[in-house]
Amino acid sequence: MSDVCTSEAAGAIRAIDKHSVHQICSGQVVLSLATAVKELVENSIDAGATNVDVKLKDSGAEQIEVSDNGRGVEEANFEGLTLKHHTSKLRDFSDLIHVETFGFRGEALSSLCALSDLSVITCHESSQVGTKLVFDHQGHLVQRSPCPRQPGTTVTLQQLFYTLPVRHKEFQRNIKKEYAKMIHVLQAYCIISTGVRITCSNQNGQGKRSTVLSTSGSHTMRENIGAIFGPKQLQSLLPFQQVSPAENIMEEYGLKDGDLPKPLFSITGFVSTVDHGVGRSVSDRQFFFINSRPCDPIKVSKLTNEVYHMYNRHQYPFVALNIAVASDCVDVNVTPDKRQVFLQEEKLLLAILKSSLITMYEAGVNKISLNYTPAPIVASASKDVLFSGDNKAEPVENNQPATPSLKSAMNLAALKAAFSNKNSAPSGNLAASMKRLLDQQRQRAGEKLHYRRFRAKINPGENQSAEDELRREISKEMFKEMEIIGQFNLGFIITKLNSDIFMIDQHATDEKYNFEMLQQHTVLQGQKLIVPQPLHLTAVSENVLIENLEIFRRNGFEFLIDEDAQVMERVKLVSLPTSKNWTFGPADIEELIFMLSDSPGVMCHPSRVRQMFASRACRKSVMIGTALSVSEMKKLVIHMGEIKHPWNCPHGRPTMRHLANLEIISQD
The missing domain is CATH 3.30.230.10 (Ribosomal Protein S5; domain 2)
Structure with missing residues (x-):
C-alpha cells in the first residue's frame, strides 16, 4: 500500500521549491561572462558614476570586480539589494514605458548571487564610512562589517557559474572566447558613455595585471572611439x-x-x-x-x-x-x-x-562605383560561366576555352543529343555507353521508385538545396564506387552511382582538392623587415595575438613582444609573408585576430591567404578543354572523397550536380 502512495505522490503536480526556481531563472538571466560584466557596469553608470573600473582574474574565470565612484547604496537598501525583483527603478508596469536607466527589473544582482559568491563594499555619499556586505545564494544578507571606502560601490564575484556544474565546466573550457565577447560588449559601453572613464584590466595567475582597454572620460563619442581603437581608426x-x-x-x-x-x-x-x-x-x-x-x-x-x-x-x-x-x-x-x-x-x-x-x-564616389560590379548571370563571348555559387557567377581563370554553362548542359535532352553527336564527345564509345545504359533502364520503365533522393533543380537559386541533398545522400566512400561514363564537352565528367547520373566539373573539383592540400600542408615563409613595424593593436587584440603566436608563425608572421610596454605598443611586426605578387600586412593580422578571438588555438588563415591558395590551386588544376583518360577522371573523382568539403570550389562554384535517375527517364 505504501508503494502505491509513493508512486502517486511522485507523479503529483507540485510547486518547485524556491531555491531551485531561483537557480533555474538566474541561469537564464546571466548567460555569459559578457552578461555578468554588462550588468555590473550598467549598475555603476545608473548610479551616476564617472569612473568605472573592471578588474578580472584569469580572464574572469576566477574573479570579476567592478568598482565605481557613484552614489553608493543607502543602509536602508542593504537587505533588498540582491533580492529577486527588488528595484528602485520601477513602481508598476506602466513605468516600463518611460524607463531611462540601463537596469530596471531587479534581476542582475539576485541572479549573480545564485551563480557565484557575491560580496559588496559600498559607501553612500551621505555616509562617513563604508560597509562590506556578504550575501548567500538566495540573495540574503548574511554578514556586514565596517570597511573604509570613498563614496561608491565595489561588487566582487568569485567563481561565476560554479553553482551550475555543467555550465561552469563549459564556461571554463571556453573562457578565452567568453573573454573576447565580453571585451566587445564593454567596448560598446565605452563608446556611448560620454563623461564616464571606463577601464578594464586582467591578471592571469600571479602574473602582472595588464590594461585591456581604457577611456579618459571624454564628452564625445568620437574621442571615446579614438581612445579604444586608436587615432588611425578615426581617420x-x-x-x-x-x-x-x-x-x-x-x-x-x-x-x-x-x-x-x-x-x-x-x-x-x-x-x-x-x-x-x-x-x-x-x-x-x-x-x-x-x-x-x-x-x-x-x-x-x-x-x-x-x-x-x-x-x-x-x-x-x-x-x-x-x-x-x-x-x-x-x-x-x-x-x-x-x-x-x-x-x-x-x-x-x-x-x-x-x-x-x-x-x-x-557624395564621395562616382555614380558608378569601381568597387562594385554586378555579378554576371549569363556567359559572355570571352569568358564562360560554369556553376553559379551564391548567385555570384565565377569566370573560368587562365583564359580557358569557353564551354556551355552547366545549367544548359544539364538539360537531359541536350545531353542525349550531345552524346549522339560525334562532334560533342572525344569518341563515339566514352555515347554508345550512355545509349546502352539508357536501354537497360528502359526495360524497367514500369517499375516505380519508392524514394526519390535528389529533387533540387540545377539553378543558382537552389544551390543550397542541391548541396544539402548531396551532403545528405553521398558519403565520401561513395566516390570510389562511382563508375566513369565519359567526358562531356572536355569540361565535365559524367559518373554513375547505382541508378543516379552525376556531372562533375573537372576543373572545379581538382581546384578544391589542390586548395585543401595547400591549406593543410603549406607553411608560409616570412620576409624579415628592416625596421620592426608597430601595429597599435587594442589591448585585447594584443593578448589574442600573443596567445596564438604559433598560428601566426605558420601564416608567415613573426613579432617582437615587449610585455612591459604601454597598451597598443606591446607588439611589433618583424616578419611578414610574401609570395610572388602577393603581399600581406596589418589588415591580414587584424582579420586573423578576429578569427582567433572566436576560435582560439584553431589553425586558420586570413582571407587573402586563402585567396592566394585558391589562385595557386587554380593554376595547377586540370583545365577546361583538356581531354582526360578514364584513369585520370577516376583519380579526380576519388580525390573528392579525400577532402573535407568537396561540394564547391574555393571561388564558390559547385563541383557536382545530380543529372537524372535512369529509372524515371521517359522512354520518349
Whole structure:
C-alpha cells in the first residue's frame, strides 16, 4: 500500500521549491561572462558614476570586480539589494514605458548571487564610512562589517557559474572566447558613455595585471572611439548625416508620404568611408545603440552592411550609430539581456538609414562605383560561366576555352543529343555507353521508385538545396564506387552511382582538392623587415595575438613582444609573408585576430591567404578543354572523397550536380 502512495505522490503536480526556481531563472538571466560584466557596469553608470573600473582574474574565470565612484547604496537598501525583483527603478508596469536607466527589473544582482559568491563594499555619499556586505545564494544578507571606502560601490564575484556544474565546466573550457565577447560588449559601453572613464584590466595567475582597454572620460563619442581603437581608426570615419527618406526607397518599404509620422528618429554617430582599404575585413567593430543603450538591431545591422557593400563589396564598415526615439515607441523588455528591442515604425527607420547612407556615400564616389560590379548571370563571348555559387557567377581563370554553362548542359535532352553527336564527345564509345545504359533502364520503365533522393533543380537559386541533398545522400566512400561514363564537352565528367547520373566539373573539383592540400600542408615563409613595424593593436587584440603566436608563425608572421610596454605598443611586426605578387600586412593580422578571438588555438588563415591558395590551386588544376583518360577522371573523382568539403570550389562554384535517375527517364 505504501508503494502505491509513493508512486502517486511522485507523479503529483507540485510547486518547485524556491531555491531551485531561483537557480533555474538566474541561469537564464546571466548567460555569459559578457552578461555578468554588462550588468555590473550598467549598475555603476545608473548610479551616476564617472569612473568605472573592471578588474578580472584569469580572464574572469576566477574573479570579476567592478568598482565605481557613484552614489553608493543607502543602509536602508542593504537587505533588498540582491533580492529577486527588488528595484528602485520601477513602481508598476506602466513605468516600463518611460524607463531611462540601463537596469530596471531587479534581476542582475539576485541572479549573480545564485551563480557565484557575491560580496559588496559600498559607501553612500551621505555616509562617513563604508560597509562590506556578504550575501548567500538566495540573495540574503548574511554578514556586514565596517570597511573604509570613498563614496561608491565595489561588487566582487568569485567563481561565476560554479553553482551550475555543467555550465561552469563549459564556461571554463571556453573562457578565452567568453573573454573576447565580453571585451566587445564593454567596448560598446565605452563608446556611448560620454563623461564616464571606463577601464578594464586582467591578471592571469600571479602574473602582472595588464590594461585591456581604457577611456579618459571624454564628452564625445568620437574621442571615446579614438581612445579604444586608436587615432588611425578615426581617420577613416564619416559623421552620420541624416536625410529624409527618398521616394523610391519609401516605395521599397511600402511607405507613403501621408502615412509618415512627425520626426520620430534621430540618428547620430560614425561609419567608415567606402574607400578601399579603410574598411574592415570582418564585422568586428560594429556598435548600435537605441537611446544610448547598446543593442543588436538585426535589420539595422544587415541594412548598414548591404549599403556599404554596394560601394565596397570586399570589406565591412566600422559602425557606431545611436538611434534616438521617443521612449514610448520602443520596448527594451524583450530579452533578459535587453539587447533585442521592438520598435514602432521600424520600416521608416530603415528607409531613413538607407537613404542617408546612400546620400553620404554617393557624395564621395562616382555614380558608378569601381568597387562594385554586378555579378554576371549569363556567359559572355570571352569568358564562360560554369556553376553559379551564391548567385555570384565565377569566370573560368587562365583564359580557358569557353564551354556551355552547366545549367544548359544539364538539360537531359541536350545531353542525349550531345552524346549522339560525334562532334560533342572525344569518341563515339566514352555515347554508345550512355545509349546502352539508357536501354537497360528502359526495360524497367514500369517499375516505380519508392524514394526519390535528389529533387533540387540545377539553378543558382537552389544551390543550397542541391548541396544539402548531396551532403545528405553521398558519403565520401561513395566516390570510389562511382563508375566513369565519359567526358562531356572536355569540361565535365559524367559518373554513375547505382541508378543516379552525376556531372562533375573537372576543373572545379581538382581546384578544391589542390586548395585543401595547400591549406593543410603549406607553411608560409616570412620576409624579415628592416625596421620592426608597430601595429597599435587594442589591448585585447594584443593578448589574442600573443596567445596564438604559433598560428601566426605558420601564416608567415613573426613579432617582437615587449610585455612591459604601454597598451597598443606591446607588439611589433618583424616578419611578414610574401609570395610572388602577393603581399600581406596589418589588415591580414587584424582579420586573423578576429578569427582567433572566436576560435582560439584553431589553425586558420586570413582571407587573402586563402585567396592566394585558391589562385595557386587554380593554376595547377586540370583545365577546361583538356581531354582526360578514364584513369585520370577516376583519380579526380576519388580525390573528392579525400577532402573535407568537396561540394564547391574555393571561388564558390559547385563541383557536382545530380543529372537524372535512369529509372524515371521517359522512354520518349
